[in-house]
Amino acid sequence: MAKVIKVEDLSKAYQLGNFGTGTISRDLERFWARIRGKEDPFLKIGEINDRTTKGTSDIIWSLRELNFEVEQGDAVGIIGRNGAGKSTLLKILSRVTSPTIGTVKIKGRVASLLEVGTGFHPELSGRENIYLNGAILGMRKAEIKRKFDEIVDFAGVERYIDTPVKRYSSGMYVRLAFAVAAHLEAEILVVDEVLAVGDAEFQKKCIGKMGDVSKGEGKTVLFVSHNMGSIGQLCSKGMLLSYGQIQTYDKTTTAIAHYMRQNKNNEALQPSLFIGSLKDQIHFTKVTINSTDSAVAEILPADTIRICVYGTCFKEVKLFRTSFSITFNGERILTTHDLVRPELLREGNFSSEIVIPANFLRPGEYFISIGGHNGNHLGPGEEWIYGRDVVSFVVLEEYSLANDFANTGLVNIPNSGKRTYF
Amino acid sequence: MDNPQQEIWDIEISPKNNLFDLKLKDVWHYRDLLILLVRRDFVAFYKQTILGPIWFFVQPVITIITYTIVFGTLANIPVDGLPKPLFYLAGTIIWNYFSDCLTKTSTVFKDNAAMLGKVYFPRLIMPLSIVLSNLVKFSVQLILFIVLFILYFIKGQVPAPNVFILLFPLLILLIAAQGLGLGMIISAVTTKYRDLTFIVSFGVPLIMYTTTVIYPLSVVLQKYHNYSWLIKLNPVTAVIETFRYGFLGKGSFSWDLLGYSVLITMVILVTGTIIFNRVEKNFVDTV
Numbered sequence: 001m002a003k004v005i006k007v008e009d010l011s012k013a014y015q016l017g018n019f020g021t022g023t024i025s026r027d028l029e030r031f032w033a034r035i036r037g038k039e040d041p042f043l044k045i046g047e048i049n050d051r052t053t054k055g056t057s058d059i060i061w062s063l064r065e066l067n068f069e070v071e072q073g074d075a076v077g078i079i080g081r082n083g084a085g086k087s088t089l090l091k092i093l094s095r096v097t098s099p100t101i102g103t104v105k106i107k108g109r110v111a112s113l114l115e116v117g118t119g120f121h122p123e124l125s126g127r128e129n130i131y132l133n134g135a136i137l138g139m140r141k142a143e144i145k146r147k148f149d150e151i152v153d154f155a156g157v158e159r160y161i162d163t164p165v166k167r168y169s170s171g172m173y174v175r176l177a178f179a180v181a182a183h184l185e186a187e188i189l190v191v192d193e194v195l196a197v198g199d200a201e202f203q204k205k206c207i208g209k210m211g212d213v214s215k216g217e218g219k220t221v222l223f224v225s226h227n228m229g230s231i232g233q234l235c236s237k238g239m240l241l242s243y244g245q246i247q248t249y250d251k252t253t254t255a256i257a258h259y260m261r262q263n264k265n266n267e268a269l270q271p272s273l274f275i276g277s278l279k280d281q282i283h284f285t286k287v288t289i290n291s292t293d294s295a296v297a298e299i300l301p302a303d304t305i306r307i308c309v310y311g312t313c314f315k316e317v318k319l320f321r322t323s324f325s326i327t328f329n330g331e332r333i334l335t336t337h338d339l340v341r342p343e344l345l346r347e348g349n350f351s352s353e354i355v356i357p358a359n360f361l362r363p364g365e366y367f368i369s370i371g372g373h374n375g376n377h378l379g380p381g382e383e384w385i386y387g388r389d390v391v392s393f394v395v396l397e398e399y400s401l402a403n404d405f406a407n408t409g410l411v412n413i414p415n416s417g418k419r420t421y422f
Numbered sequence: 423m424d425n426p427q428q429e430i431w432d433i434e435i436s437p438k439n440n441l442f443d444l445k446l447k448d449v450w451h452y453r454d455l456l457i458l459l460v461r462r463d464f465v466a467f468y469k470q471t472i473l474g475p476i477w478f479f480v481q482p483v484i485t486i487i488t489y490t491i492v493f494g495t496l497a498n499i500p501v502d503g504l505p506k507p508l509f510y511l512a513g514t515i516i517w518n519y520f521s522d523c524l525t526k527t528s529t530v531f532k533d534n535a536a537m538l539g540k541v542y543f544p545r546l547i548m549p550l551s552i553v554l555s556n557l558v559k560f561s562v563q564l565i566l567f568i569v570l571f572i573l574y575f576i577k578g579q580v581p582a583p584n585v586f587i588l589l590f591p592l593l594i595l596l597i598a599a600q601g602l603g604l605g606m607i608i609s610a611v612t613t614k615y616r617d618l619t620f621i622v623s624f625g626v627p628l629i630m631y632t633t634t635v636i637y638p639l640s641v642v643l644q645k646y647h648n649y650s651w652l653i654k655l656n657p658v659t660a661v662i663e664t665f666r667y668g669f670l671g672k673g674s675f676s677w678d679l680l681g682y683s684v685l686i687t688m689v690i691l692v693t694g695t696i697i698f699n700r701v702e703k704n705f706v707d708t709v
Contacts, residue, residue, distance in 0.1 A: 006431070014707060015707075015708075024615065027614075091706070092435060093435075094542055095435060096542055097703070097706045097707055098435060098436070098438075098703040098704055099435065099436070099437055100437060101437060102436075102437075103434060103435060103436045104435040104436075105431035105433070105434050105435075106431060106432060106433040106434075106435070107431055107433075108432060110433065112542065114540045114541065115540040115541075118536075118537055118540040118541045119537045121466055123465075123466045123469040123470070124462060124465065124466065128462070131458055132455075132462055135452070135455035135458045136455060136537070136541055138451075138452070138543065140451075141454040141458075164469075
């Protein structure tokens, strides 16, 4: 197979902190170094990009010395923790920003979808926005015209096509935006985690479309997602980024396995696993499952599962409740909270517990994400903390009457129906 | 190992741009986008208004009424014997075109950061669309000027246009290039340090007084001959004077002044393009 992307020594540095009066002197220093033909004094190579620890310089390397190749028809899933450099890589590949060092060589047209609906103007109608958005993504007017009906059909918004998009529901907006992007004629498709919005049906449609594009039409797809389910479904190869470097570039299953292992922390929970505005105020320290340490937790299907997280609150939080999300194979099965509604969280040590009924989870390995928020969901003043897949546990393969082998699915309800003759 | 023939790449992404490579081929490919952006600006301007495109007329009309009262009547600044509204309107529409191009282009990266940060297209499209959008606005206002001109012409208060009116396309090109070029120079600096935007926002209206929008050059030459270089220094002056001379037959036209303006405009445009080309690649990281 022919190579379509070749990345050599790719590095990207960002400057931390604010730009202001403080930074101008440094800019002058750099300028002075450059005209004397010297190396930029502020780009010291060697410091690792760990967002949680304080570094010595305020330059960080978001990507460091990446070398890889992508062949035509590959669907590459790019995975990694927050801040691992996934989006930076996509930004460079789609030419939104340029690397600090190194080169990328690409064969063919690149269509990038880093965000849905880029350049949509709220005042313009759906029809006008299809043309505008298509043109922004690099389509010619004739090309859009030819595909117009197909786009409208894919988005399923025919009735609203002459209404300003500001009147659209957010779902419709996303559908229309993705539909335009999905009909781009390009050899390489670069997609950031944009499908998180939109309903399940539409997400499935999008994944299907991207699958068609890579498998059927022989196009190359690069796809960033946190949803291991869709990565596994869509991608033939996986690239695991960690602190701006490639840790694994292999089969998808291998990359996902490495990612999961990276996330599983058998010792105490590190504060670095958590993100959000409350991450300095609340530290979750330990999770136990049925009173044993989560790392060794193996649970029988017939056990009731008690998940308990221990934490310390350093400064009183006015309203807070702890959330627990259980994922299996990258799919979130459920989210539940310790309290019915957020309440005052006092300073000091605390623990939160939830209970999952017996025989509810099917055998397999489950990951728990721990977090919490003040209940003001996604509104202004929302305060939150979240750690994805911080611990895992295994429900052992032991089927019983209450956990019938034939009851396949994500969750289990013991057989409890009846049969009547009439 | 590799067949060398295979190593032909369409796109090469590297840290630096070639400063003189304007990627005009790319711009040409995106010409539909340019047209759609202009259309968007025009349509979005009057969406959900009752008067619609009439709003394009309101601003210059109010402006010339104010100028006529304040500068023409109260301050009694002579206007080369022309009808005052026509005199002011000629200067105003040209100055507005210049200042709109300049101020919009100077914040082009900041204003469009959301879009430019998510998708690639030749960045030059953005300032070009600003120049063209404002050209649409300018054309609408030019119609107002022509209507007013015909009215005064029928009344016999102005002579018929002379041969210098043929310079009009050049004047438009000059004024657009000046606004675009200066705007691009400023835009490069404002991506990282916003200080200059403040200077632009109060400076541009003030610089208007160093051009001949509200007074004719002849008055300056007569009264303040020693300072007239200051007025002539501004390349917009030559454009306004030539425009008035062509349409209204009055004004201080000279080939020297126009030649100087053309030269300065070219320097500004080339400098602006080079600076813009250098900044466009990485502005997303600092804007």
